[in-house]
Amino acid sequence: MFSYKQDISIKQQEFDMKKDIENEADIKLLVDTFYDSVNQDELLSPVFNGFAQVNWAHHLPVMYNFWSSVLFGTMAYKGQPFPKHLRLPITQQHFSRWVSLFTQTVNSLFEGAKAEETKQKATSIARIFQMKLGLFSTIPAQ
Numbered sequence: 001m002f003s004y005k006q007d008i009s010i011k012q013q014e015f016d017m018k019k020d021i022e023n024e025a026d027i028k029l030l031v032d033t034f035y036d037s038v039n040q041d042e043l044l045s046p047v048f049n050g051f052a053q054v055n056w057a058h059h060l061p062v063m064y065n066f067w068s069s070v071l072f073g074t075m076a077y078k079g080q081p082f083p084k085h086l087r088l089p090i091t092q093q094h095f096s097r098w099v100s101l102f103t104q105t106v107n108s109l110f111e112g113a114k115a116e117e118t119k120q121k122a123t124s125i126a127r128i129f130q131m132k133l134g135l136f137s138t139i140p141a142q
Contacts, residue, residue, distance in 0.1 A: 021101055021111060021115050021118055027068055028064055029109060030067070031060060031063045034101060035060065044094060071114065106122075
């Protein structure tokens with residue numbers, strides 16, 4: 001027999017449980033939340049909003065498609081992400097911050113195998129970009 005306190009505790013645990021990344025709505029939540037953090041970040045915001053002058057109304061749907069393709073194989077993304085990064089004034093510190101914010105965002109919203117895969121893929125993408133840019137990777141494995 002459950003007491004009232006036990007029942008509240010169980011309901012709180014159910015509320016606190018995070019689900020895995022399962023669909024396009026989850027990707028949208030992840031991308032929107034992540035870029036909200038980027039826009040508030042003292043290191044990354046000037047690159048995105050100052051130097052690159054990102055059009056967020058255009059960029060966010062592209063990122064939804066990118067992550068849908070990466071995580072679910074939808075082939076929704078049509079493009080080449082790396083060339084757009086060639087002209088940016090970015091260093092290892094920018095990549096480390098990007099991975100850190102991305103990982104924090106995933107951890108705050110989701111848990112499970114797909115969430116872990118998402119963090120691994122983001123870290124891998126950052127490493128590949130750094131190598132292509134001639135930077136040494138110092139991003140720790142997540």
